[in-house]
Amino acid sequence: MNAALTVNSYFNDQVKSIALDNAEGTSTVGVMAVGEYEFGTSQREYMTVVSGALTVKLPTENDWKTFSKGDLFVVEANQTFQVKVEETTAYLCRYE
């Protein structure tokens, strides 16, 4: 009865995610391999670190900040942000 779950791949397969829709909203859960990435947003994104850590340069901040397991950061729509990944990291990204 369910459509198959959608997997997306980015940055030459260094970032992969699986989409979900539920009572919490529309999200993806994914994994980033070690590396440096720049993401662009089309909606507001609520990013939660599920396992590992992300070092992030938010568009509103001058400094890099490291977010660890359980930490949340928010990026407004139509922004770019940089991420440094020093260990393979799982995340939940909710779109609003």
Added chain:
Amino acid sequence: MNAALTVNSYFNDQVKSIALDNAEGTSTVGVMAVGEYEFGTSQREYMTVVSGALTVKLPTENDWKTFSKGDLFVVEANQTFQVKVEETTAYLCRYE
């Protein structure tokens, strides 16, 4: 430098997961579509609900129990457990 991230699919694509290895250990992060599933373990599994909810019949319990976002349950190696999923749910499964 990194191998591409591995995606696994189960139950006719109703459950998909992405593998990761980091300081926390070896895990998969995945999504279960609405449905009922029976899983078997080969190692001890630490299952955390990342978004949504899982209603679980653990091998050591007589009753079903619902685990919500942030909740953890543990299944020993070489056991089977049943899961009912009423909304699409993301999980982190750490193997030990």
